[in-house]
Amino acid sequence: MSTSSLEPQCENCGKPLFGRTDKKFCNDNCRNHFNRIKGNQKKYKDPTPNSEIFQIIKRNHEILSAYKKLKLAEGTIQFVERDDLIRKGYHFKFFTSIYVDAKG
Ligand SMILES: [Zn+2]
Structure with missing residues (x-):
């Protein structure tokens, strides 16, 4: 199966997402990892x-x-x-x- 840009992908690891269309991450680990990095970027001044x-x-x-x-x-x-x-x-x-x- 190919991954086109139209298929929703995990914002952390880029794997294709299945199921609910409003999902942003494939699992809690990916969501936590993504949010942790995003948080660190905000803290940097x-x-x-x-x-x-x-x-x-x-x-x-x-x-x-x-x-x-x-x-x-x-x-x-x-x-x-x-x-x-x-x-x-x-x-x-x-x-x-x-x-x-x-x-x-
Ligand atoms: Zn993921």
């Missing part, structure tokens, strides 16, 4: 944007963005003093990416 680390990374980005706004000739490398960054409140422990050029 994105990290709060107000978390301390998020604030540090955001601040770091703002500090570096201020340098980016300075107009540089094309191909020019901009060096920034470490102490200058620290004075502005840059936090070296937290960053999302680092760029290394061909020279390392």
Whole structure:
């Protein structure tokens, strides 16, 4: 027997369902399993944007963005003093990416 998309299928395991047309699961195990996973998905929350680390990374980005706004000739490398960054409140422990050029 083939299972076409028209036949009702268990929402958990995908097996074809027989009997009542309003059935969603083939048995209690499937219903419980499905609802447990659905419940876990609801409980998961994105990290709060107000978390301390998020604030540090955001601040770091703002500090570096201020340098980016300075107009540089094309191909020019901009060096920034470490102490200058620290004075502005840059936090070296937290960053999302680092760029290394061909020279390392
Ligand atoms: Zn099932």
